[in-house]
Amino acid sequence: xxxxxxxxxxxxxxAVARVAIEVVAGWACDEAASxxxxxxxxxxxxxxxxxxxxxxxxxxxxxxxxxxxxxxxCAAIPLLFLTAxxxxxxxxxxxxxxxxxxxxxxxxxxxxxQKLGWAP
Amino acid sequence: MTGSxxxxxxxxxxxxxxxxxxxxxxxxxxxxxxEAVTEILGWAPDDLIGRHFHATAHPRRPNGTxxxxxxxxxxxxxxxxxxxxxxxxxxxRRDGSRVICDVTASALATGGITVTxxxxxxxxxxxxxxxxxxxxxxxxxxxxxxxxxGALKLTTAEGLAEDQxxxxxxxxxxxxxxxxxxxxxxxxxxxxxxxxxxLTRTEIAGASLCASAVDxxxxxxxxxxxxxxxxxxxxxxxxxxxxxxxQVLTNLLDNAVKYSPPGGTxxxxxxxxxxxxxxxxxxxxxxxxxxxLKRVFDRFWQIDSSNQRIRQGSGLxxxxxxxxxxxxxxxxxxxxxxxxxxxxxxxxxxxxTDLSVPVDLRTPEGKVADAPxxxx
Numbered sequence: 071x072x073x074x075x076x077x078x079x080x081x082x083x084x085a086v087a088r089v090a091i092e093v094v095a096g097w098a099c100d101e102a103a104s105x106x107x108x109x110x111x112x113x114x115x116x117x118x119x120x121x122x123x124x125x126x127x128x129x130x131x132x133x134x135x136x137x138x139x140x141x142x143x144c145a146a147i148p149l150l151f152l153t154a155x156x157x158x159x160x161x162x163x164x165x166x167x168x169x170x171x172x173x174x175x176x177x178x179x180x181x182x183x184q185k186l187g188w189a190p
Numbered sequence: 191m192t193g194s195x196x197x198x199x200x201x202x203x204x205x206x207x208x209x210x211x212x213x214x215x216x217x218x219x220x221x222x223x224x225e226a227v228t229e230i231l232g233w234a235p236d237d238l239i240g241r242h243f244h245a246t247a248h249p250r251r252p253n254g255t256x257x258x259x260x261x262x263x264x265x266x267x268x269x270x271x272x273x274x275x276x277x278x279x280x281x282x283r284r285d286g287s288r289v290i291c292d293v294t295a296s297a298l299a300t301g302g303i304t305v306t307x308x309x310x311x312x313x314x315x316x317x318x319x320x321x322x323x324x325x326x327x328x329x330x331x332x333x334x335x336x337x338x339x340g341a342l343k344l345t346t347a348e349g350l351a352e353d354q355x356x357x358x359x360x361x362x363x364x365x366x367x368x369x370x371x372x373x374x375x376x377x378x379x380x381x382x383x384x385x386x387x388x389l390t391r392t393e394i395a396g397a398s399l400c401a402s403a404v405d406x407x408x409x410x411x412x413x414x415x416x417x418x419x420x421x422x423x424x425x426x427x428x429x430x431x432x433x434x435x436x437q438v439l440t441n442l443l444d445n446a447v448k449y450s451p452p453g454g455t456x457x458x459x460x461x462x463x464x465x466x467x468x469x470x471x472x473x474x475x476x477x478x479x480x481x482x483l484k485r486v487f488d489r490f491w492q493i494d495s496s497n498q499r500i501r502q503g504s505g506l507x508x509x510x511x512x513x514x515x516x517x518x519x520x521x522x523x524x525x526x527x528x529x530x531x532x533x534x535x536x537x538x539x540x541x542x543t544d545l546s547v548p549v550d551l552r553t554p555e556g557k558v559a560d561a562p563x564x565x566x
């Protein structure tokens with residue numbers, strides 16, 4: 071079973087995404103409320119992919135993705151940004167794909183699989 | 191009655207208009223300069239008059255090299271009498287610093303020209319602040335909207351457990367509430383900004399205002415395990431907009447409760463001192479650093495708590511409260527000690543006019559209004 075780690079500072083967005091991933095996509099989902107918490111969780115849980123909210127207070131999405139890429143244990147984990155309006159420029163050099171916010175919870179799993187080239 | 195504008199009125203208007211205006215004679219020397227020019231260039235009218243405008247305020251190009259008058263577009267207008275517009279032109283202030291202006295030049299019948307100056311940076315700064323506000327508002331609106339829509343869509347998902355469905359419906363309801371509050375707050379703030387927020391002043395019994403404000407936050411206080419205490423002088427009476435003052439106190443109490451530790455106490459204390467009523471809202475929370483205490487009145491500023499913003503509020507409540515108190519001729523200030531708690535104090539002045547002017551004719555300045563505001 072796939073395992074997704076979700077990093078977003080909004081508890082309600084996390085709750086919605088979690089149900090979307092667990093119930094609709096049928097995968098396992100772990101949550102983190104900040105980049106630092108997410109990186110610590112990823113070292114432990116070795117998720118198959120990490121969804122990172124771009125707009126977070128303190129350590130934002132880009133800083134979080136950079137920390138993942140710089141971490142020996144987590145550098146190879148596929149990363150996806152969640153963003154309502156990107157900060158400009160193409161952030162794809164840092165991550166494996168971008169998912170627009172608001173996302174449709176009924177198709178979130180399919181979108182993740184498609185962005186990462188996972189077999190349906 | 192028809193009338194024409196007298197010379198004195200015309201001169202007053204030009205002197206006080208918010209755009210810098212200088213008149214030059216046919217040789218480019220200043221013959222008139224208004225107040226706004228003093229703001230922009232640092233030259234008072236009396237000091238600037240008689241000087242050569244280009245040599246004084248336009249002597250160098252942005253890179254610092256000399257700018258001969260003959261090459262200046264102002265000289266060209268002087269010559270061919272054609273109006274010109276220079277966007278983002280570098281001018282030099284009296285103190286030697288530079289200022290970026292939008293400049294126009296047009297010919298006068300007398301043979302000279304008029305030059306208008308607008309500080310381009312002030313304009314850009316305003317546009318930037320507005321962009322930022324729109325950006326933050328749209329994030330603050332989209333987040334609850336996304337949660338609300340996402341949760342509602344998921345309620346029909348196959349395989350959803352009953353407790354998950356209940357959680358999603360509750361989540362949707364909470365986010366709908368948050369959106370509703372945010373929309374109210376944004377409208378209030380916009381009203382305050384545009385001057386359409388008017389007060390309906392009545393005589394208020396302090397104890398009763400205290401009780402209503404405390405009532406409004408009782409639910410939140412229970413949820414956070416915070417005890418509410420209210421102290422008001424029995425016979426304390428004053429004038430103000432009851433609904434708006436209750437909104438101010440509710441905002442402050444709500445914040446105090448949310449930043450209180452479980453088991454803490456929030457106190458509302460209302461007293462009369464010489465010429466004002468003071469209302470203290472005191473909490474036993476973590477406190478706010480001195481430099482942050484000023485920022486709490488900024489739009490959308492909220493305290494980061496272990497990297498997670500406490501998001502139950504819109505982040506606009508204190509900004510609106512400040513605006514409401516300013517309309518009352520009062521203010522809000524705060525003192526805080528890290529680890530001990532915070533006290534916000536609302537100052538409401540008591541004025542002699544409060545006792546003599548009929549309520550319905552009163553404006554925030556205490557003057558008698560001609561007619562009710564159309565948006566009241």
